[in-house]
Amino acid sequence: MIVRTLAECQNSERRVVAENWESVRMILKDDNVGFSFHITTIYQGTETHIHYQNHLESVYCMSGEGEIEVVNGKTYPIKPGTMYLLDQHDEHYLRAAEGSDMVMACVFNPPITGAEVHDEHGVYPLVE
Template sequence: MIIRKLKEIRKSDHNVSSEGWESARLLLEDDGMGFSFHLTTLLAGSELRMHYKNHLEAVMVLKGTGTIEDLGTGETHELKPGILYALNENDEHIVRPETDILTACVFNPPVTGREVHDETGAYPAPDAMRESTSGS
């Protein structure tokens, strides 16, 4: 059984920040669950263009409001508590938080823990991330 305390994660190197967001990574690849689980805050006023080419992601909005634009279809959807979106086709998208948005996120394959978005809005492929952290 794995037990994690959010307060401890927030003080550790498993709490990752980048432009427009902060993410507490509670379960990671090394935990062997087959997915990673994060509590992520998307910061008000930011515009987050993302394209997870190497991962599928499901996101549940817990607090806050904003929109998500599907760049493949041009559709924009409201984000508010109780809304889940799943990037089941590696969908390129833009999230525009009106207020800070607290989300619970699941990634498959799981992330290793230190990933941030590259210039295309993606996280590195799992094998590439393992090689960069092992010094290969």
């Protein structure tokens, strides 16, 4: 059994901070459970280009508001209780509204190792 608290993960190398977001990676590849689990905060008033070519991601909004715009597709509002699944490796823009950080629970398959940040194309590398 693995038991961790958000607070202990926030105060460790499991917390990764980028310009538009921070992610607390509570379950990682080396936990050997086939997925990773993160609590990610998208900073208010930001736009992040993301294109997970190597991973599937499911996201559940716990707080805050914003939107997700699929490249060459639709824009969907995000608010607490909204879930989206990037089941087609969907290239997208994730935006948090002004005055409202979005706090999201995220699951990745395959799992990430923990230190990943988006490259210039919005991609996380695939680490075998």
